Amino acid sequence: SETKQVKQFEAEVSQLLKLMIHSVYSNKEIFLRELISNASDAIDRLRFAALEDEELFEGDTDLKIRVTYDADAKTITIADNGIGMSRDEVTENIGTIAKSGTREFIEALSGDEKNDAMLIGQFGVGFYSAFMVADNVELRTRRAGLDASEGVRWESKGEGEYVIEPIEKPNRGTEITIHLTEDDAELAEGSTLRHIVRKYSDHISFPIEMPAEGEDEEGEEEGEKFETVNQASALWVRPRSEISDEEYQEFYKHVAHDFEDPLTWTHSKVEGRLKFNMLFYVPGRRPFDMNTNYEGKRHGIKLYVKRVFIMDDAEMFMPRYLRFVRGVVDSDDLTLNLSREFLQENRIVAAMRKTAIKRVLDMLEELAEDGEESKKYQQFWNAFGPVLKEGVVEDNKNRDRVAKLLRFATTHDDEPAQTTSLAEYVERMQDGQDKIYYVTAETFAAAKNSPHLEVFRDKGVEVLLLHDAVDEWVTSHLAEFDGHELQSVAIGELDLDFDKKDEEGDEEDEAEKKDETPEELEGLIAKMKDALGERVQDVRVSKRLTSSPACLVAGEGGVSANLDRILKKAGE
Numbered sequence: 001s002e003t004k005q006v007k008q009f010e011a012e013v014s015q016l017l018k019l020m021i022h023s024v025y026s027n028k029e030i031f032l033r034e035l036i037s038n039a040s041d042a043i044d045r046l047r048f049a050a051l052e053d054e055e056l057f058e059g060d061t062d063l064k065i066r067v068t069y070d071a072d073a074k075t076i077t078i079a080d081n082g083i084g085m086s087r088d089e090v091t092e093n094i095g096t097i098a099k100s101g102t103r104e105f106i107e108a109l110s111g112d113e114k115n116d117a118m119l120i121g122q123f124g125v126g127f128y129s130a131f132m133v134a135d136n137v138e139l140r141t142r143r144a145g146l147d148a149s150e151g152v153r154w155e156s157k158g159e160g161e162y163v164i165e166p167i168e169k170p171n172r173g174t175e176i177t178i179h180l181t182e183d184d185a186e187l188a189e190g191s192t193l194r195h196i197v198r199k200y201s202d203h204i205s206f207p208i209e210m211p212a213e214g215e216d217e218e219g220e221e222e223g224e225k226f227e228t229v230n231q232a233s234a235l236w237v238r239p240r241s242e243i244s245d246e247e248y249q250e251f252y253k254h255v256a257h258d259f260e261d262p263l264t265w266t267h268s269k270v271e272g273r274l275k276f277n278m279l280f281y282v283p284g285r286r287p288f289d290m291n292t293n294y295e296g297k298r299h300g301i302k303l304y305v306k307r308v309f310i311m312d313d314a315e316m317f318m319p320r321y322l323r324f325v326r327g328v329v330d331s332d333d334l335t336l337n338l339s340r341e342f343l344q345e346n347r348i349v350a351a352m353r354k355t356a357i358k359r360v361l362d363m364l365e366e367l368a369e370d371g372e373e374s375k376k377y378q379q380f381w382n383a384f385g386p387v388l389k390e391g392v393v394e395d396n397k398n399r400d401r402v403a404k405l406l407r408f409a410t411t412h413d414d415e416p417a418q419t420t421s422l423a424e425y426v427e428r429m430q431d432g433q434d435k436i437y438y439v440t441a442e443t444f445a446a447a448k449n450s451p452h453l454e455v456f457r458d459k460g461v462e463v464l465l466l467h468d469a470v471d472e473w474v475t476s477h478l479a480e481f482d483g484h485e486l487q488s489v490a491i492g493e494l495d496l497d498f499d500k501k502d503e504e505g506d507e508e509d510e511a512e513k514k515d516e517t518p519e520e521l522e523g524l525i526a527k528m529k530d531a532l533g534e535r536v537q538d539v540r541v542s543k544r545l546t547s548s549p550a551c552l553v554a555g556e557g558g559v560s561a562n563l564d565r566i567l568k569k570a571g572e
């Protein structure tokens with residue numbers, strides 16, 4: 001509608017805002033980084049939209065962000081000439097929280113201020129972070145291509161409601177004015193702001209302008225001089241040696257919309273038959289929505305073509321099992337106007353994707369090699385292990401590389417933490433042992449207490465304790481590692497008498513064993529077969545058990561009880 005309206009925030013937004021306003025989050029100045037990040041995204045999106053419709057530039061192709069301030073009024077204003085927003089878009093984007101995982105986030109809040117402030121840092125709330133320093137935020141915007149009369153003004157004190165009304169706005173884009181609280185008033189000062197911009201937003205590829213030093217501080221005055229305060233070039237095309245770790249980290253927060261540092265990154269320039277740049281990051285933690293919606297749909301890989309933003313979520317550059325990777329791909333070979341469908345089938349994209357996978361696996365291997373003292377690989381594994389495991393199933397070509405990156409809980413230490421690599425398992429194998437044994441169950445406790453393990457524990461043979469849902473598929477696709485077959489302890493016959501094994505092979509042994517039912521037990525076995533009838537294939541005397549009286553075993557080539565359970569659940 002065309003009128004002034006007072007609207008209520010969504011309940012979740014209200015809750016978040018309250019948290020923001022009362023935040024003890026120590027790093028309040030990052031609000032500026034968030035608003036500049038949004039401005040940069042908006043310019044990216046305008047430039048992309050203008051590839052199809054040049055009119056959207058409205059004659060102004062001087063794309064930039066401006067930060068001005070007024071010490072007397074205690075305000076800071078961030079203006080961009082990006083894509084802007086229509087009235088509907090403002091209500092949609094600013095009044096609600098589209099971010100997936102919000103519910104999980106709110107549920108994780110404890111009411112304890114310190115703890116919750118830390119959680120904000122993990123969740124990242126973008127635009128709303130302005131309320132850490134503001135008692136009033138005013139947003140004026142107009143969508144590119146719409147009439148000047150279709151401008152929108154939005155204002156809120158962050159207390160449950162906001163005002164939205166139409167305004168006249170001749171220039172497209174968005175302008176956000178922060179009315180600073182008394183406590184934060186000192187932020188409205190030239191050198192302070194310049195410092196914050198350089199610290200957090202130097203990597204932004206568009207110019208960020210501020211009133212030239214020594215100029216009158218009032219923004220937008222006639223004849224006022226502005227100067228660019230950031231490097232204003234695409235970070236990913238700059239040489240690695242010229243980029244500091246801090247810059248890489250801040251750039252990550254921008255592309256990944258994350259508030260925390262990444263775990264590691266890999267940056268490379270490829271200059272062969274194809275020319276492209278890639279910068280990939282591994283996030284430091286699992287996103288809040290990992291369990292419900294971790295498709296990486298929103299902020300995965302950004303595709304640029306010759307420095308021009310083309311799309312978010314360019315999933316065609318990364319296989320599903322690496323969907324936790326964030327970053328940028330910039331191609332010199334692709335053309336500017338491409339559809340998603342076209343890209344899916346493109347040969348250039350396929351070649352780039354191959355290199356991308358290689359780079360990411362290199363990066364993970366390097367992290368894993370860092371060893372115990374760095375703990376980073378373990379942090380990665382705890383966050384994304386179950387996702388990476390899918391690679392064993394999905395990526396035939398790289399199966400061996402992925403297998404080396406896997407980590408498991410085992411009977412070696414009986415701890416739930418997944419820390420043992422297959423290589424370590426092999427190193428610890430007993431003389432004569434040639435198989436890698438595993439058990440799958442619904443939980444760690446169930447795996448650890450499986451009666452199938454008794455004989456293994458007795459004989460000191462290590463067993464992998466698997467309890468992630470994906471493990472059944474992993475083991476069914478990973479036939480062997482380093483020449484050692486993977487063998488479920490719950491399937492078929494077992495032969496753990498490694499040292500007694502002779503050249504004749506197992507067949508004879510097993511035949512012997514089958515006949516081994518001691519006479520005094522024959523009657524019992526017959527009775528049990530009778531009682532169980534068709535529900536079992538066979539009843540036999542077992543060597544697996546040392547203290548449990550009986551256990552269920554799947555037949556050779558059969559599925560374990562755990563997979564049976566998963567399949568039944570999936571079929572429901």
Ligand code: ADP
Binds near residue numbers: 174
């Ligand atoms: P995110 O950047 O992670 O999407 P934010 O809370 O920072 O989350 O921003 C919410 C949304 O508001 C953005 O996705 C965008 O649609 C819109 N938005 C914010 N700032 C601007 C801007 N300067 N120009 C256009 N749209 C904006």
Ligand code: MG
Binds near residue numbers: 034037126127257
């Ligand atoms: Mg943002």
